[in-house]
Amino acid sequence: MYETFDQIADDIAGRLEEAANSRHSPMHTPVVATRDADARVMVLRAYDRATRTLRFHTDARSLKCDVIGEGAPVGVLLYDQAAKIQLRCRGTGRIERDGPIADAAWEASTTFARRCYLGDGPGTEVEQPSSGLPEWVEGRQPTEEEVAPAREHFAVLLVELAVVDWFFLSNDGHRRAVIDMVTRVGRWITP
Template sequence: MHTPVVATADADARIMVLREFDAERWMLRFHTDARAPKVSTIDDAAQVTVLFYDKSEGMQLRCRGRARIERDTPLADAAWSSSDNYARRCYLGSAPGETVEGPSSGLPEWIEGKKPTDEQLAPVRSNFAVLLIEIEEVDWYRLAHDGHRRAIVGPLGDGRWLTP
């Protein structure tokens, strides 16, 4: 469940890498490019859905919550600092969604296949942002041969069973 689908209010969905789950605060953390179109869609307190699926367990989790973007905060700084330079390399490239002549990573040629230095990455820190999602409700669904099961669960442990 490391790479869920994140869907924004404009019905756009994408797979993202989950960086952290704070079980106490029911908070998900992802990293994103501050120039990506989803950033302006999400901005502050936008409704989003995160869909997790574990094939081996036959379990689906639909997490609904409020999202916000952090750029120049201690949390964003800490997330940037803890990232590997290969991961940070993405922020050296063109903004997500730019039209190009042919297939491209968007990265400058000088960095393709190479690990950048901290000095090379310093100017692009402003392209990095953190996406935080505070989960308000989880729709748990379990696929089973003897009958599916479904429940809605809240952050306070409150919940109810539903028919699948």
């Protein structure tokens, strides 16, 4: 089934597109790791095959935005248990707070999703369990006007993929390949 590097590169791109477009995809919520050895689960919002770029939404006040800034190494781990395929992606991340990509991502989001950026910044210490959201917005969908102030806290994390380590688990024998996403050149390695 997976005999050539082109097949594997196409499989990777197809899985990333599906993960971004379907919240039911097992790869929709990958683990994203930054150079400070911090890792977190994030929702994959888009994958651009032409530029090999993953897009995530994030709070501009989060620590990862400072760590990544305008360019830093980022790892993204995705796993499809049913297909038995793991993707270990490595690339360069950058945070965009303003500009056409961030603006379009904000506009495409629902007001319910935008309300997440109304609250306290991620990691704020609180006295009791809390979503961090203002009480007036808890449990309801706010209006466009009500979420407008949250735009200053919204950002996108873009990860331009350089290399993907593709791992297929099989009773017939596992297969593993490393694909350079720029050149589509690959090499087989032992699992």
